[in-house]
Amino acid sequence: MILRAPDTSDGYNMNIMKIQSVNPRISAIQAWMGQNGANVANAYRVQASSFEEMGAPRGVIEKVLWRIAREEPLMELTTASMLKALDQKNLLREVRKQMKFSKQEFKSAAQNFDKSRHAWIASRIPEDAPDRAALVRRVEGWVKLELAEMTAREAIMEVVDLRVQAGEDFRPAYPPARAERKHLDDLAKQHPGRVYHDNSGRGFLIVKPGEKVELTDKGLQIAGPAAPKPAVPEMTM
Numbered sequence: 001m002i003l004r005a006p007d008t009s010d011g012y013n014m015n016i017m018k019i020q021s022v023n024p025r026i027s028a029i030q031a032w033m034g035q036n037g038a039n040v041a042n043a044y045r046v047q048a049s050s051f052e053e054m055g056a057p058r059g060v061i062e063k064v065l066w067r068i069a070r071e072e073p074l075m076e077l078t079t080a081s082m083l084k085a086l087d088q089k090n091l092l093r094e095v096r097k098q099m100k101f102s103k104q105e106f107k108s109a110a111q112n113f114d115k116s117r118h119a120w121i122a123s124r125i126p127e128d129a130p131d132r133a134a135l136v137r138r139v140e141g142w143v144k145l146e147l148a149e150m151t152a153r154e155a156i157m158e159v160v161d162l163r164v165q166a167g168e169d170f171r172p173a174y175p176p177a178r179a180e181r182k183h184l185d186d187l188a189k190q191h192p193g194r195v196y197h198d199n200s201g202r203g204f205l206i207v208k209p210g211e212k213v214e215l216t217d218k219g220l221q222i223a224g225p226a227a228p229k230p231a232v233p234e235m236t237m
Contacts, residue, residue, distance in 0.1 A: 029069045032077040033062065039079075040065070043086040056095055061086075063102070064094045113151065117143070120153055124160040135164075142169045147206075149199050158193025159206050172196050172204035176215040187220045194222065 033040065040061055044051070051060065068075065068085060075081050084090065121140050129135050139160055143150070146169070150156055163169070175184060184203045188195035196204045205220070207213055213222045 025070065025074070028077050029066060032069065032082065033065055036079060036082040039082055039086055043091060047088065047091065050092060051095070054092075054095065054099070056099060057102075060095055060098060061091070064091070064098050067098065067101075068094060116153075117156060120156050121160050124157050125164065138169075139163050146171055147196055150196055152192055155188075155192035155195075158191060159196075160193075162193060162206055162208055166208040168209065170207075170209050173207045173213070175203060175205050175220065176213065179215050179220060183215060183220050 043061055065082075065085060069077065085094070118136075118140060121143060122136050125132055125136050125139065142163060143156065143160065147156075147159060150159065181203065184195050184205075187205075194206050196206055198204070205213055205222075207222060208224075211222055211224055213220060215221075
């Protein structure tokens, strides 16, 4: 008898890989939470005042359930185990623990982002720049002060280029009065560092000193300083 490898023309091997890549525990947790959705909703209603007093965020129970369901030794995923997890005393203890974990995770994520942002900024400062370390600190301070909510790598690197070209700090500018969100989005697609949205969602433009921005039929157009007019020689009689 000759054994042949499975025919892959119908995606056989690909399907096997997909099945093997699925974590059965994750699927079981999803099913467990789905089957007990009513109990979770009831826990939110019962503990509403406690959650408000603690400052617990939305979705905190789901985060707690995901965490404890994956801890070793693995718990049995039944209605009884769900009710035990949602018991007032157990739940509030686990919510406090989750909030502590979340705070630590947020702090760690913020620190990692600060490191990444520093690296992105430093990578755009020329190696031969005079007093380069001090320049990196100045530009980084400017980005943190004026563009605190800018997080996209491409936007930060492009805006650093603009700051280096300008040679001085400057503030984001309001777009023209008739400019709409789509105009800002179009400009951001071409030049991410030219558009900045603060934490309230307001849009601003990054315009170097001397540049002008206009809204035309082609969208937002940014032009550099106008060239100085040539001097007119005086007429002598």
